[in-house]
Amino acid sequence: MILPPPFGAGQRIGLFGGSFNPAHSGHRAVALYALKRLALDWVWWLVSPQNPLKDAGDYRDYDERLKITRLVARHPRFVVTDLEEQLGTRTTAATLAALTPVLRRGRFVWIMGADSFANLHHWNDWTDIPEAIPLAILARPGFAMRALESPAALRYESRRIATEEARELPGAPPPAWCFIPMPLRSESSTAIRERAKKRKQIVMTAS
16 A cells, blocks of 8 residues: 555646656756646655666665655655655556556646656657656756657647646646746756766775
8 A cells, every 4th residue: 555645635736756866956946846837736756766767776775865855855845755666666657557546636747857758758658658647848958849859749749738828737638748948957967976976986096
């Protein structure tokens, strides 16, 4: 039995999934912007135990990632969860399928960056995702055009909701998606990990 965060029936909830390896201020900015533009009651951060498209050897300890994400996501309307760990799922499609009974009780939307949407067609069972939940696509540096010309965008072109109508997205019958421009941030988990590796190498060399 899974234990999702408590919420009221019909509330507007954004699911913000990712490995958060590590979480950073850019993630927080996306969550805050989605909270405002989509008029959400909550944003649930779903910290993934393992992204099947990424090298498992490059991952921080799961408990450490949860801890850092909770520090970054301090906000009265943000909840950091281990739902995917509870469910034992490793793909977004499988997670959404397992959460079907929960999704029926609220007006849910999946929050993702334009970089992820541009590559959605590489994800496991990728068409199951937009068929299960509306998608809010937040701009990321260098990915706007790639996202809007991606296989996912072309496949579901007729189901796109205009940016100015973004508040209609939570609870919209899937498939439905909306591209949402936002002030761009340069932070990335990959860059943070690379800096940490370089610092470690410098310390080892000095010793």
